[in-house]
Amino acid sequence: MPLVFAAATNHGPGITARRETAPEDEVAPFFEGFERLHQRIEAAKLDALVMVSSDHIQNLYMDNMPAFIIGLGDSFPGPTEDEHFLKIPKTIVPGAPDLAAALADEVMETVDLAYSGELALDHGFMVPLHFLTPDYDVPVVPLIINCMFPPYPKLGRAYELGRALRRAIDQQPGRIGLLGTGGLSHWPAAPLSGKVAVEWDREFLDAMTANRRDDMIRYTDAEIERDGGPGGHEIRSWITVAGACEGSTGVLDFYTPLPSFAIGGAVVEMTIA
Ligand SMILES: [Fe+2]
Numbered sequence: 001m002p003l004v005f006a007a008a009t010n011h012g013p014g015i016t017a018r019r020e021t022a023p024e025d026e027v028a029p030f031f032e033g034f035e036r037l038h039q040r041i042e043a044a045k046l047d048a049l050v051m052v053s054s055d056h057i058q059n060l061y062m063d064n065m066p067a068f069i070i071g072l073g074d075s076f077p078g079p080t081e082d083e084h085f086l087k088i089p090k091t092i093v094p095g096a097p098d099l100a101a102a103l104a105d106e107v108m109e110t111v112d113l114a115y116s117g118e119l120a121l122d123h124g125f126m127v128p129l130h131f132l133t134p135d136y137d138v139p140v141v142p143l144i145i146n147c148m149f150p151p152y153p154k155l156g157r158a159y160e161l162g163r164a165l166r167r168a169i170d171q172q173p174g175r176i177g178l179l180g181t182g183g184l185s186h187w188p189a190a191p192l193s194g195k196v197a198v199e200w201d202r203e204f205l206d207a208m209t210a211n212r213r214d215d216m217i218r219y220t221d222a223e224i225e226r227d228g229g230p231g232g233h234e235i236r237s238w239i240t241v242a243g244a245c246e247g248s249t250g251v252l253d254f255y256t257p258l259p260s261f262a263i264g265g266a267v268v269e270m271t272i273a
Contacts, residue, residue, distance in 0.1 A: 002170040005044040005177035006245050006270040007037060008208070008238040011053060011124045012186070014261035016087045022260035030265040033254040034131045037267050041132050047174035048096040048139045050103070050165065052237045053124035053181045054147035059116070066114035067153035068161055070107075071142040072100045078121030078129075086123060088130050093121055096139035099172060103141065106168035111161050119144070128181050138177075145240065147182065147233040155217035158236040162243020169244070180241040182234025184264040190230060196257035200227045201264040204235055208242050208268055209250040216242060231263070238268065245270035 019027065041049075058080040060066065073095045083090050097117075104113050119142055121129075129136060145161070146152055153161075169176045184204060185197035207215035216239050224232040242250070250270040258265045 003166055003178060003244065003272055004175045005041065005046065006241050006272060007267060008180035008241045009037060009128060009267045010183065010263050010265050011127045011181040012261050012263045013081065013086055013123045015127050016130060017085055018260060026260055027258060029254055029256045030258055033267050036253060038132050041177065044177055045175055046138050046177040048099050048141060049177045049179055050141045050143060051125055051179050051181065052143045052145060052240050054234050055144045056122050056124060057148065058122040059119050062149065065146055065149055067146050069114040069116055069144045070100055070104050071095060071119040072097050072115050073117045073119060076119055076121045076142060079126040080120045080122045088126050091136055093129065093136050094139045096141050100141040102172060103165065103168040106171060107164040111164045124181055128179065145236045147236055150221060152221055152233055155219060155236060155239055158239040159213055159217055159243035162240035163246055166244040178241055178244050180237035182237040183232060184235065184266060185228040186231035186263045187229035188231045188262060192229065193262045194259045196259055196264045197228055198257055198264065202255065205252055205255060205266060205268065208238055209252050211242050211245060211249050241270060245272065248273040
């Protein structure tokens with residue numbers, strides 16, 4: 001069964017931690033969009049969900065920083081953050097170890113991956129899952145891209161990772177979905193936290209929905225840092241999803257700036273061809 005679903009959206013601890021204090025008219029379009037995504041993921045009847053996110057110094061440290069690392073575990077604890085802060089109860093999310101190992105084996109024909117049996121899920125995974133598979137009943141294969149510390153994997157390599165993932169997923173039985181999370185522009189834990197670079201976000205989203213690879217990967221790391229903030233490096237997750245859908249375009253379900261959550265919020269669903 002080939003890939004049956006592919007989308008990208010945001011994560012960010014504020015989405016759950018600060019929901020009550022955010023103006024409703026600001027955040028309502030985001031939660032409505034998340035709910036539509038939830039419905040579409042349910043309708044896809046997935047047997048497994050491959051999730052691509054960054055790590056936030058929860059699993060990976062400067063002693064050993066892989067560009068890409070896939071989780072081979074039977075299950076993954078999360079969230080790593082304090083549950084009272086994040087307002088997501090700690091739980092155990094089922095993994096898909098056989099699928100993860102098979103994907104890693106095929107991906108490594110063209111893209112080198114690190115792997116781990118002991119990843120834990122931080123808000124990059126848990127915030128989207130909290131809304132999109134709230135019963136945690138879809139096994140997850142987590143895949144982390146280093147978006148935290150330079151030297152980062154090149155944007156073009158994130159696209160290649162997506163192409164390799166697609167080739168690997170299409171060889172597997174079952175209904176498999178792909179979800180990238182992170183970005184768009186944001187300045188987390190920085191003096192500019194709350195700034196949203198709307199034009200920068202929209203330019204990237206235009207390139208992604210048209211799947212214009214060269215436009216998506218044209219940014220230097222310094223340009224991302226300057227125009228999209230340190231959190232902007234997480235566009236790598238979105239680029240990986242686009243790479244998995246090379247030759248297809250996508251649909252922007254919504255885009256809305258969310259200064260209360262310190263992110264630009266969006267959902268892009270790619271067409272599977
Ligand atoms: Fe993040």
